[in-house]
Amino acid sequence: MSEAALSVDRLVVSYGTKRAVDHASFTAGYGAVTAIIGPNGAGKTSTLDVCTGVQEATSGTVRVLGQAPGQQASRVGTMLQSGGLYPTAKPLEWLQYLAKLYPAPADPRQCLEQVGIDPASKTTTRRLSGGEQQRVKLAAALLVKPVILFLDEPTVGLDPVARRSLLDTIAAMRAEGVAIVLTTHYLPDVEELADMVHVMSAGAIVASGTIGELIGTERSMQFRGPMHLDLASLMDALPSGYAVAETQPGRYAVTGEPTPATLAAITAWCAQHGVMATELRIGTGSLEELLTDEVGQ
């Protein structure tokens, strides 16, 4: 399947004079988890709101399953960060109503059981705990039998067991080919699940890549330096079997087994070319460090 499940191109979302999303572009593929991370107010939820049809874009183009947002609503599952529940409704009757809007919904009872909510519960959603309300929202997202699933802060308020269950559900859906796009502040979830990560800050995407590209792998060395170094020259200076990439402007990753000789070759090359390499590191960093670096948190 060559076409991306989600394509966001130069998206701008403004609320009056405030620009929440500023020319953000990224894609999300089928059978992959795409995570959007960033600090509060970075524009993550506004981006998802446009993708799910809740909010209209100020400018830019968003294509969901090849069409404008909302056109494929019967194939798109959504779990909103806030709202999305009728306070006076019981979970089962809410899902039973929603099921009438979809041509081939899943069984509402099974969806609730899947997320650990008793379908026979007489408790209205306003009397459920925050974590239980999250689970009802997830059940509503699963009701669609989605081809693409948007999850906005899905693990907020969940206890460890429910969180583990949610992560397992996400992994299983990815294995079935579902495209999953999620935002979260909980970075261990991203490190565990995400195939692709986009870092947002002040409405813009400031870094993108796989976990390995962003924070390195155990078999890699990273350093910072001036942008756009001559990578072919650096490759020539390294033993065979190593790869070099500029993962972000001014961030470099040398992939291969870290050895004293390789490390010496990198520093020698930097010295020969007048490059002041900083933050030279062997092995992985963390998304938390990346966020701190990229958005100054």
Add this chain to the structure above:
Amino acid sequence: MSKYRADSEKVSPRVMIWAHALWEMKLLLRNGEQLLLMIIIPVGLLLALSMHHVQSLKPGQSSVDAAYPVVVSVSIIATCFTSLAIATGFERRAGALTFLATTPLSRARLIAGKILATAMIAALAIFIVSIIAVFLGWRASVWTLAGFGIAALAAIAFGAWALALSGAMRAEGVLAVSNAVFLVLIMFGGVIIPASSLPGGQALQLLPSAALASGLRATLDSHGTPGWAPLILAAWGLTGFLVARRTFKWQ
């Protein structure tokens, strides 16, 4: 071309509107305060106006004849305008509607479903009021059906404007404005006092409240033709629906 073309097995709009109307009715009937506004107040008003001669009567006209069209008008405006606007305003504030924006239920179908639900509640209230009116001496005629047609048109018109208001304003603003509009329309919009008896009566006839009340007086009390009332109400309904569809925000 996308592998996932538009789904050919979509649920029909009619089914979605009906499903949403039933959903809204279920929630409305569960809300005691709403029921008070929608049913008990009109019933109480009918009893009060019928038993106390507060209105000037024409020769041969009984108190209940005069009161019945007024009470039906009040019931429709209270249910389909004020109550619907306030409920929707607070649903938006609570974010209850936001998820529906992600479903195949479109803005237009949500609006249609909400109007249908409140129209059915209003019909229930009018049914109860009518039974009590019959016990109090009011008699139906062949024109009563025309009166119920006017009531249905008014339910659509007031419902559409309720959603045009509540879909664009903050909940607190909706609460204040919808109550103020209700009082102004009841007092000075041709409901309690016929528009023809008020200063500027000709212009007031164009208000939906005046069209509703005059149409109901003509059909339910005088047992005659409703005049321009259906056309005026249809125009208000159409413009209200178009405005609501354009301005309604899910959150």
